[in-house]
Amino acid sequence: DTAVSQTPKYLVTQMGNDKSIKCEQNLGHDTMYWYKQDSKKFLKIMFSYNNKELIINETVPNRFSPKSPDKAHLNLHINSLELGDSAVYFCASSSRTTSGGAPRADTQYFGPGTRLTVL
Amino acid sequence: DAKTTQPPSMDCAEGRAANLPCNHSTISGNEYVYWYRQIHSQGPQYIIHGLKNNETNEMASLIITEDRKSSTLILPHATLRDTAVYYCIVRPYNTDKLIFGTGTRLQVFP
Numbered sequence: 001d002t003a004v005s006q007t008p009k010y011l012v013t014q015m016g017n018d019k020s021i022k023c024e025q026n027l028g029h030d031t032m033y034w035y036k037q038d039s040k041k042f043l044k045i046m047f048s049y050n051n052k053e054l055i056i057n058e059t060v061p062n063r064f065s066p067k068s069p070d071k072a073h074l075n076l077h078i079n080s081l082e083l084g085d086s087a088v089y090f091c092a093s094s095s096r097t098t099s100g101g102a103p104r105a106d107t108q109y110f111g112p113g114t115r116l117t118v119l
Numbered sequence: 120d121a122k123t124t125q126p127p128s129m130d131c132a133e134g135r136a137a138n139l140p141c142n143h144s145t146i147s148g149n150e151y152v153y154w155y156r157q158i159h160s161q162g163p164q165y166i167i168h169g170l171k172n173n174e175t176n177e178m179a180s181l182i183i184t185e186d187r188k189s190s191t192l193i194l195p196h197a198t199l200r201d202t203a204v205y206y207c208i209v210r211p212y213n214t215d216k217l218i219f220g221t222g223t224r225l226q227v228f229p
Contacts, residue, residue, distance in 0.1 A: 004162070031215060041204075043163065043219040056215055090162050094215070107153075108217060110162035 003027050004111035006091050012117045013081055021076045021114045023091030031055070032074035033092040033108065034066060043090070049074055050096055081118045088113045122146070123207045128224040131201075137194040139223050141207030144188040150211050152183060154192045156203040157222070163206065166192065170212075197227045 004025045013019055025032065033048040033056075048056040052068045063079045078085060091111040124142040131137040143152065153168040167174055167181045169190070174181045180193040194201055206222040 033215070037160075042221075043157075043206075045216050045218075048215045050215075088160060092162075096215075107165050107168065108215075109165060112162050113160065115160075 004091055004093055004109055006111040006114050008114060009112065010115050012119065014119055015081055015083060017081050018077070018079045019081060021089055023074045023111060025072055025093040027093055027109065029093040029095045030071050031094050031096050032068065034074065034076050035090040035092060037088045037090065083118050086116055086118045088115050122209045123220050125207050125220065125223045127221065128226070130226050130228060131197045133199060133227055133229050134196055137197040137201065137225055137227070139192040139205050139225065140189065142189045143209045146187050146209050147211070150209045152181065152190050153208040153210055153217070154179070154181065155206045155208065158203040199227050199229065201225065202227045
């Protein structure tokens with residue numbers, strides 16, 4: 001009954017390679033996110049998608065390309081991996097509701113994380 | 120940048136109440152106070168949130184001062200499994216972005 005799941009849990013790869021991380025949620029949410037937690041433990045948002053459309057795109061290198069095939073999935077593809085990409089990547093999901101005509105983002109629920117190590 | 124200030128660390132004896140403070144003196148009227156925790160590099164776990172009224176759920180209570188410039192998360196009976204980093208986050212109701220600060224590392228000891 002996992003709510004937000006990610007695969008793989010660990011990913012070790014060489015510099016220059018291309019890799020993907022998958023995320024799935026079974027909460028019926030319409031918004032999904034990717035966050036990065038670096039070695040200093042700072043957790044920062046990278047992207048968010050609502051109904052398969054990009055909503056937030058923070059200052060992230062274009063080597064990172066999120067892809068949302070449907071509302072339940074948001075995958076992260078990383079090209080030409082660099083040493084600085086080593087981090088833990090967390091997926092999250094939430095629902096957007098409308099209150100008084102204005103969109104409202106509800107509570108975000110996080111996945112267990114993918115630890116990426118670039119050698 | 121995070122809009123909250125939290126002490127970097129706190130200790131609490133098992134079975135006692137853990138009171139975690141958070142300052143958010145620049146909070147706006149449309150901003151909620153959210154609390155998450157992260158247990159040893161697991162995914163952040165939602166605890167509770169509020170706007171201006173005090174809130175309680177099965178995990179914790181949230182006390183927000185009348186001027187909304189600070190709040191306190193209360194774990195009524197801390198257990199060893201509550202050892203974690205606790206993040207206080209201020210977020211406008213109509214945005215998706217959660218901005219995490221450095222949080223408070225709570226150590227519960229036997």
